[in-house]
Amino acid sequence: MPDLLANLNPEQLAAVTLPDEPALILAGAGSGKTRVLTTRIAWLIQNGHVSPAGILAVTFTNKAAKEMQARLGAMLPISTRAMWIGTFHGLCNRMLRAHYRDAGLPQSFQILDQADQLSSIKRMMKGLNVDDEKYPPKNLQYFINSAKEQGLRPNEVEANDAFNQKFVELYQAYQDQCQREGVVDFAELLLRCFELLKHNEPLRTHYQARFRHILVDEFQDTNKLQYAWLKMLAGQQSAVFAVGDDDQSIYAFRGANVGNMSDFEREFRVRHLIKLEQNYRSHGNILDAANALIENNARRLGKNLRTDAGQGEPVRVFEAATDLQEASWLVEEIKALIQQGLSRQEIAILYRSNAQSRVMEHALVGAGIPYRVYGGLRFFERQEVKHALAYLRLIENPNDDTAFARVVNFPTRGIGARSLELLADAARLYNCSMYAAVPYMTGKAGSNLGAFVKMIEKMRFETQQLTLPETVSHVIEASGLIAHYQTEKEGQDRIENLQEVVHAATAFVTEEGYGLDAPARLLAPRPAALSAPDATGIPVTDGVVDADVPVEMTPLAGFLSHASLEAGDNQAEAGQDAVQLMTVHAAKGLEFTSVFVTGLEEGLFPHENSALELDGLEEERRLMYVAITRAKERLYLSFTQSRMLHGQTRYNVRSRFFDEIPEELLKFLTPRAQPGARLSGGGGDSAWGRDWFSRPQVAAPRQEAWAATRSDQALAERSRAADTGFKVGQGVFHPKFGEGKITGLEGTGAEARVQVAFGRHGTKWLALAVAKLQAIE
C-alpha cells in the first residue's frame, strides 16, 4: 500500500486518495495524469472502497484504454476483467450487446464506421431519388451525427426552413434504413445506450448501483451526449472522477464541449478540484513559453505548469524564405541532432495540416533520413480488409445492405449497377433487405444474385463449427478474394493483409479470453460465478445480470465490433528508428526530446478558417499550446515568408503566437525581420551554415487579405457596421457556407456574433467582426 503511493507529489497524492465523491482533476500536460487515474483505481480497490466490478473507467481512444488496463494489471495482483475499462463506444457496445432486446436491436447488430455510414446514406438517397448536388451526402452525415450528439431524434430536430426540413426527413429515412438492416453508426451506439438507460429504470438502477466509481479520462474532449450518458449512469452513490485539461481542448470541431468541465463542477456539486501543475516533461523555457502563450486565452479554468528541471535550452526560432528552405533547414538541424547522439524517434516534426508534410518528406528522403508519417489508412480500413469483413458481416447478419452492396459484385460476378438498382427496388417494395429480396429477381440478374446468396449460405453452413481464425480463413478463400487478388499485379500486399486478418482474429480470441477453440458463432457458456444474481439483487431484463465477460458476444460478433471500433494503427510500419512526422492534433498525448513546430504563419497556424468559428482562435492557441508542451528538451519554431499552397504561392506573415511568447525565451536563428526589413547575414547557433542567407533572397510582399482582417483598425471598422447591420430572421450570404438565415444575435461591437442557419452547413455562430457576411433578401 505505501508503495502504491510512493513518489507521488502532494497534488497527485491528494487526487489519488480523495474520498468517494465527485472530483474534477485539472491535469496539465505532462503532469502524470494517467498515473493518477490508474493509481486512484488501484488505491480504491486496495483500500476496500470498491470491488473491481464497481469500477467504470472511460477513455476516448482505444490506445488510452489499453494503456490504463496494462498499467493496472501491473499494479494490482488481481484480474482487471471485472472492471469496465474502455472507450465510450466500446462500453456502449458492450451494454447494448448485453441488453440488445431492451435496446430494440437484433442480437447480431453491426457497427457502421464513418465510411460505412456515408455509403449507407448515399444508398438511401439514391433509393429516394434525392439530388445529391443539392443535398450533399457528407453534409447530411454531419447533420445526422450532430443531431445524435445533441441527443435528438428526427422528430426532435428543429427545422427552420425547407432545406433543413429535407435533412430531417432524410435523417428519418436513414434511421429507418439502419433499423431495418440491424446496423448502428458510432453516434447511435452512444445515443441508443443513453436511451436504454434513460427508459429502462431497472437497468439504470442496476448499473448505477454497480458502478460506484466512474473515472473519465480526457474529460475536455467529451461531447454533450457523452456527458449526458455519464450523468445517466452516475447514481446518487457514484463518485465521478473526471480528469481533463481545458487548455488542451482541441476537438471542438468534432463536437467536444469544454463546457462539460464547468457544467460537471456545477451539476455534480464538485467539492474537490485539484490541479496537477507539476510538469515532468519539459525544461523551463519550454514551459514558460507555453504558460505565456495560453495566458492569452480568456475563458480558462486557470493553471500554470512548473518544473524542477531547470530552464534548459532557449526556444529556437527559424525564419525561412520558402517552404523548401524551411525543409532544408529542418533536415540539416535534424542531422546535427542525430550527430549529437539523439535517436531519430526522439525527434518530431509537427505541422498544422497534413498537406505540409510533403515538402518535408521530400527533403528527408533526399537526405536519406528514415521517417514515419502518422495518419492515413488504418488496417481495418483497407479495401481488401473491409471486403473480407463484409463477407463475415453477411454471414452474421444478411440484412446488412452496406456489407451486401460492398461485396455482391466483388470479385465480379456479372452483377452490374442495373441489376442492383432492380434489386434495391424490389427490396423497397417488399420492405426487406437486398439479400432477402434476391428471390424476387428473375432472369440473368436473378440467377447471378441467386448464386451469390447460395455462396453466402454455403459459407454460413460450412463455418458453423469453425473457430474464428478458421472462419476468416475459410471466408477469404471461399469468397474468391484471394483468387481475385492473385490475378492483380499489385495484389500481393492485399493478400498479405487478408492473411493478416486471420492473424488479427487469432490475436483477438486469445486476448479477449474466448480461447482458440471457441466456435466463432456460438455464445460461450456464462461462467457460473457470474450468472448468480448480483449483490444489488435488482432484477434485470434479458435474463442478463451483467455484461462482465464477453459472453454476450460470439467471437465473430466481438471481432466485427472490434474491427469497427478499433480500426488499428494509423501509422506506417513501426520498428525502424525514424523521425516522427504528424499533425499537432495527432501529437496530443505524446512527447519527444526535440520538437519542430513548422509553418507558424498567419493563415496556416492559426488557420484562417478558425477565424470563422466561435472561439476558433482560442482553439488554435490551445493547439499551439499542445504543440509546445510536446517538447522535453529542445523546441524549434519555424515559419516561412512564402509557401506553396493549392498550387499557388502564398506570402505569409509570421504567426501572432510569436508575439505571445516572451522574447527572452526565444533565440532567433535568423535575423529578426523588422517590418519591411530584408534578410541578410547568418544566424549563429544553427546547424545550418552561416551563409545561407547571403544567397539572393526573394523579397516577400506583405500579406494582404488575412493580415488586414486581423488588424485592429479593420476589426473596429467591421464591428461598427455590425451593430447596424443584422437582425434575426434576416437572410445572409457567406462566401463559404452560402445562404443562410440569422437565428440569433448576441454581443455588441467587436464582440457581436450572429447565429446563422445555413442549409447544408448547419447552424453556426459567427463573429461579425471576422465573418464576411452579406445581407440578402
Added chain:
DNA sequence: AGGCTCTGGTTTTTT
C-alpha cells in the same frame, strides 16, 4: 468491367 479524363476540393479526426 476496367481504365481513362475531367472536375472539384483542399484544417484538424476518434469512435
Added chain:
DNA sequence: ACCAGAGCCT
C-alpha cells in the same frame, strides 16, 4: 499541386 471521385469511353 495533388488527390479522389464521378462520368465517359472502349
